[in-house]
Structure formats: C-alpha cells, structure tokens
Amino acid sequence: MSTLVVVGSQWGDEGKGKITDYLAQNADVVVRSQGGNNAGHTISFGGEKFALRSIPSGIFSPHIKNVMANGMVIDPKQMLEELEGLEARGIKDYQLFISNRAHIVLPYHRLLDGAFEQFKGDKKIGTTKRGIGPAYADKANRIGIRIADLIDPELFKIALSDTLKIKNMELKMVGEEPLDFNSIYNEYKEYGQRIKKYVCDTSELLESEIEKGSKVLFEGAQGVMLCIDHGTYPYVTSSSPTAASVPLNAGIAPRYINNVLGICKAYTTRVGEGPFPTEIEGDLANYIRERGHEYGTVTKRPRRVGYLDAVALNYARRVSGINYLSLMLFDVLSGLEELKICYAYEIDGKVVKTMPATLKELENAKPMYVTLPGFKEDITNVKSFDELPENAKLYIKKVEELTNTKVAMFSVGPDRLQTIKLIEIF
Numbered sequence: 001m002s003t004l005v006v007v008g009s010q011w012g013d014e015g016k017g018k019i020t021d022y023l024a025q026n027a028d029v030v031v032r033s034q035g036g037n038n039a040g041h042t043i044s045f046g047g048e049k050f051a052l053r054s055i056p057s058g059i060f061s062p063h064i065k066n067v068m069a070n071g072m073v074i075d076p077k078q079m080l081e082e083l084e085g086l087e088a089r090g091i092k093d094y095q096l097f098i099s100n101r102a103h104i105v106l107p108y109h110r111l112l113d114g115a116f117e118q119f120k121g122d123k124k125i126g127t128t129k130r131g132i133g134p135a136y137a138d139k140a141n142r143i144g145i146r147i148a149d150l151i152d153p154e155l156f157k158i159a160l161s162d163t164l165k166i167k168n169m170e171l172k173m174v175g176e177e178p179l180d181f182n183s184i185y186n187e188y189k190e191y192g193q194r195i196k197k198y199v200c201d202t203s204e205l206l207e208s209e210i211e212k213g214s215k216v217l218f219e220g221a222q223g224v225m226l227c228i229d230h231g232t233y234p235y236v237t238s239s240s241p242t243a244a245s246v247p248l249n250a251g252i253a254p255r256y257i258n259n260v261l262g263i264c265k266a267y268t269t270r271v272g273e274g275p276f277p278t279e280i281e282g283d284l285a286n287y288i289r290e291r292g293h294e295y296g297t298v299t300k301r302p303r304r305v306g307y308l309d310a311v312a313l314n315y316a317r318r319v320s321g322i323n324y325l326s327l328m329l330f331d332v333l334s335g336l337e338e339l340k341i342c343y344a345y346e347i348d349g350k351v352v353k354t355m356p357a358t359l360k361e362l363e364n365a366k367p368m369y370v371t372l373p374g375f376k377e378d379i380t381n382v383k384s385f386d387e388l389p390e391n392a393k394l395y396i397k398k399v400e401e402l403t404n405t406k407v408a409m410f411s412v413g414p415d416r417l418q419t420i421k422l423i424e425i426f
Contacts, residue, residue: 002215002258004426005243008223009262009316011232011270012241013296013303015328015411016263017041020057020219022419023261023426028214030058031206033249034071034239035221036105036135037078038128044414050089055082055096057219062093065209067202070101071239071249073135076150076191078105098195099202099251100148106160106188108167108179109134115174125235126272128299136238138163150192151199160185203251210256215426218246224262224316225355232355232362235274242320259425261408262322264313266330266395269303271296275362278306278342292332307340307369310402315355317405324408324425327396331412336374339395342367343402372398380413385422 004023008014021043024030037053043060044050050060054074058064068074083096109131116134117124127133138144143163149155161181168178210216220241225231227240239245243260247253267288270276279285285305288294294303316322333339345352345365356362375391382388385396396407408423 002213002426003210003218003256004216005218005246005257005260007220007243007260007262007316007320007322008241009264009313009320009322009325010223010268010309011225011276012222013269013271013294014223014263014265015326016219017043017052017057018328018411018414018416019261019263019326019409019419020217021045021060022416023217024058024061024064025416026215026426027058027064027217029065029067029206029209029216030056031067031069031216031218031250032056032072033069033218033220033246034241035237036073036130036132037075037082038130038132038221038237042414045416048089049414050086053082054079055086058217059086059094059096060091062095065095065097065205067206067250068096068098068102069202069206069250070099071245072099072102073105073132073139074098074102074147075105075130076188076195080191080194096198097200097202097205098147098198100146100151100199101203101251102147103135103139103144104147104150104188105131105135106145107184108164108171109138111171111176112167112174115176119174124273126274133238147195147199150188151196153189153192156189156192157185160188206250206252210252217426218243218250220246224320225312227319230315230319232274232359235272235359243322244320259323260321261324261326261425262313262316262320262405263326263328264308265292265328266308266333267292268306268309268312269294270306271299271301271303275359275365276304276306277311277345277362277365278309278367279304280306284336287335288332292329307342307367308399309342309367310399311342311345311353312355313403314353317403322405324423325399325403325405327399327407327410330392330410331378331380333374333395334379335376338374339372340369341372341398341402343370344368370398370402380418382412382420384420
C-alpha cells in the first residue's frame with residue numbers, strides 16, 4: 001500500500017499542482033478530495049502551461065485514474081468546459097471518475113455568493129464568487145443536489161423543484177430576480193447526461209485500488225490556513241484542505257493514509273482578505289510578485305506577498321499531520337540581499353509560537369524574524385542540493401530546523417524537470 005496526501009501548508013497557491021503532476025508520474029490514481037473550481041492548479045511541462053480548476057492533476061497521463069471525490073462541489077458546466085479545453089489542446093486520452101455523492105454547483109449558488117460578499121462590505125471574505133460556499137451551505141442544510149440526482153432526470157426534476165423554491169426566496173431577499181425552473185432543468189439535465197459515463201461509487205473504486213497495492217495520490221484545493229475548522233476564520237474556504245479531511249472526503253478509512261507532503265513556497269502569499277502577519281509591501285513585494293508571477297490562476301488577482309511564516313507552517317504541520325515539506329519557487333528569492341523567516345509572533349508583549357484563534361490576536365501579531373544572508377546566483381538549472389549556493393543551502397536547513405520537518409524536495413522553476421527530490425516518499 002502506498003498513498004500520499006499533498007496539502008497546501010499556507011494560504012493556498014503554494015504550487016500543489018506542479019508537485020502533484022510531478023509525483024503523478026509514479027501514481028496509478030490521483031484523487032481531488034475537496035473544493036471546487038474556485039481554486040486553480042497551474043501545471044507546466046514540455047514548454048506548455050495548463051491551468052486546471054477542478055479536474056485532478058493526473059489528467060495528462062492516460063494510465064492514471066483521476067477521481068473527483070465526494071468531498072468536492074462540482075460545477076458541471078465549468079467542468080465540461082474544462083474538459084473541452086483540454087481536449088482542444090490534445091489531452092483526449094484520459095480516465096476520469098466522478099463520485100455519485102459529490103454535490104453540484106448551480107446558477108443560484110453563484111448569484112448568492114456574489115450577493116453575500118456585497119452585503120459584507122468591508123468585512124467581505126474575498127471569495128471568487130463561483131458559488132462554492134453556498135453549495136457547501138446547502139449540503140450542510142440538507143437541500144443540496146448531488147451528482148447521483150443530476151444524472152437521473154426524474155430525481156433531478158424533483159430535487160431542483162424543491163430546492164429552487166427555497167433558493168428563489170433567498171434570491172428575492174438579496175435583491176436578485178428569481179430563476180426559471182425549466183431553463184435550469186433543461187440545461188443541467190443535458191450536462192448530467194454528458195457526464196454520466198464518468199460517474200460511479202468512487203469510495204468503492206479507491207478501496208479496491210488501495211487494497212491491490214496501487215499508488216494513490218490525494219490532492220486538494222487551497223491550503224491548511226484556509227481550512228473551515230483550523231484556518232484564519234472567517235477568512236477561510238468552505239471545506240477542509242487538511243490531510244485529516246481526506247478519508248471523509250474520499251470515502252476511505254484513515255488507516256489508508258501513509259504520508260503527508262506539505263507544499264510551501266519559499267516565501268508566503270495570500271489571496272483575498274484576512275490577516276497576514278508577515279506581509280510585506282513596496283518594492284520588495286513587487287519584486288517577489290513579478291518574479292514569482294503571483295497572480296491568481298483563476299481570478300488573475302495579484303497575490304499578497306510576505307516572508308516565510310514558520311509559525312503558520314508548524315501549525316499546518318500539527319493539524320494536518322505533515323511529515324515532509326516541499327519548498328516551492330525557491331528560485332524567486334535569488335537576488336535578495338537578505339532573507340527572513342518568521343519564527344514567532346509578539347502579541348500584547350508575549351512571545352507566541354502557535355496560531356491564535358481570534359482575528360483580533362492575529363491582527364495584533366508582530367512577526368519575530370531570524371535573518372539570513374541572501375543569494376544572488378541563478379539556481380534555475382541546479383539538479384541537486386549540492387549544486388545550490390551555500391546561502392541557499394542554509395535557508396533550507398533553517399526551514400527544517402524551525403519546522404522540525406524534513407524538506408523532501410524543492411523547486412527551482414515551473415517545469416517538471418526543475419524539481420529536485422531529496423527524499424523518496426512515493
């Protein structure tokens with residue numbers, strides 16, 4: 001049995017797609033366990049760049065079984081558009097399996113998402129307005145519609161009829177026009193028939209694959225610091241991207257999880273609103289943002305930039321069971337005179353080394369840094385740890401020391417070949 005969970009250990013956008021794609025070359029199954037099309041993975045290989053939104057990162061390899069698990073919320077319209085886009089670029093030979101228990105995103109979810117953000121004003125979360133939160137809310141409220149309903153026209157008619165009565169009342173309350181049942185039903189019924197061939201009980205599929213010794217790679221959206229339970233609430237996503245959530249979101253037993261790889265940038269970024277203790281601004285932030293192309297894969301929004309935060313990394317390690325790290329975009333730091341890593345916060349005169357629960361405390365947190373010498377050498381062509389400049393080696397060792405976690409690999413560029421593996425974990 002060989003399973004590996006790849007998790008973002010910061011606020012998302014850490015480079016999970018690249019590492020999942022890299023590791024997927026040795027995988028039999030790649031599983032997307034939660035989230036929706038509100039987060040993207042950018043994958044580069046062979047001189048081409050692909051932006052995935054909800055499709056698992058193993059889609060480029062014909063031998064890989066790609067699973068969209070029950071913990072996801074799937075926008076069938078967007079998903080089909082994504083598949084069409086991939087097929088237009090020659091990605092036609094793939095295996096895709098969609099959980100019959102995953103919930104779907106419908107037009108009213110997107111309208112409500114936008115309305116809720118507008119009403120929050122200065123306290124807006126910074127969502128992508130793609131309906132993810134409202135879809136998860138319907139799931140919790142037990143009025144959601146699942147893939148199993150969508151692919152059965154009669155079940156879908158009943159479920160949509162019942163739910164749309166409630167949703168139209170909600171839309172009226174937020175100043176939106178009610179939606180027409182027939183329009184939604186006829187459009188989405190067609191989507192259901194188009195995706196029906198991919199639908200199955202993915203829990204059963206995964207248990208079978210794991211039991212027969214297949215290598216299974218689990219990926220999620222966002223990062224631990226955006227977890228609905230353990231993130232910087234309420235500035236979080238609507239699901240849990242932690243490794244702890246994978247068994248529930250994929251329908252497998254916890255005993256099946258072997259290793260957890262935490263993906264982190266060599267610095268820190270964040271999209272949207274919310275506290276960010278190590279955030280930097282001005283010329284330095286712009287330098288890192290431009291070198292790292294720090295703009296949202298889906299939204300194109302400029303990402304906020306900060307120094308590496310070991311407090312957040314240690315917290316992510318604890319709540320997600322991370323036992324290895326992958327240090328991404330290391331080459332972006334080349335050219336800086338000095339490098340800083342936050343090892344603790346000062347809050348109301350006290351030294352704190354874990355994430356506080358309240359926004360008030362986190363907003364008052366002053367980062368305490370260890371300062372390291374920078375490096376100016378171009379590292380985009382290095383093939384091993386030994387080829388790194390001494391100051392770059394020192395930075396990796398300091399990350400390991402502050403997190404008590406081994407760096408299993410690091411990245412010096414966007415291509416698959418620009419990934420240096422230090423420890424074999426999959």
